[in-house]
Amino acid sequence: MIAARRPAQRFDRARLPDPLAYYAAELGFISSGGVWRSALCPFHKDSHPSLRVNTQTGAFKCMSCGAHGGDVLDFQMQRYGLPFAAAAKAVGAWNEGHHV
Numbered sequence: 001m002i003a004a005r006r007p008a009q010r011f012d013r014a015r016l017p018d019p020l021a022y023y024a025a026e027l028g029f030i031s032s033g034g035v036w037r038s039a040l041c042p043f044h045k046d047s048h049p050s051l052r053v054n055t056q057t058g059a060f061k062c063m064s065c066g067a068h069g070g071d072v073l074d075f076q077m078q079r080y081g082l083p084f085a086a087a088a089k090a091v092g093a094w095n096e097g098h099h100v
Contacts, residue, residue, distance in 0.1 A: 019058035043067040
């Protein structure tokens with residue numbers, strides 16, 4: 001019996017969205033200037049921008065609740081409670097590839 005071929009699926013870091021554009025779309029207002037910028041944290045009730053986001057790497061850290069991660073994929077996973085592959089697909093960093 002010959003096994004059915006499945007499309008190759010893999011994460012492609014190069015396809016992660018630009019951090020500044022991603023965070024602007026996800027969070028709305030982001031303070032201007034510098035690599036590290038501030039926004040309201042979506043992980044807790046926030047009235048003063050306590051979430052710091054790195055517009056080059058995508059890293060984030062909330063100075064109030066402690067939420068943190070290394071890139072926009074970490075943010076997507078935490079904010080929406082998604083597993084790795086689902087979050088990668090949601091941000092466009094999952095390559096369905098060709099049949100192997």
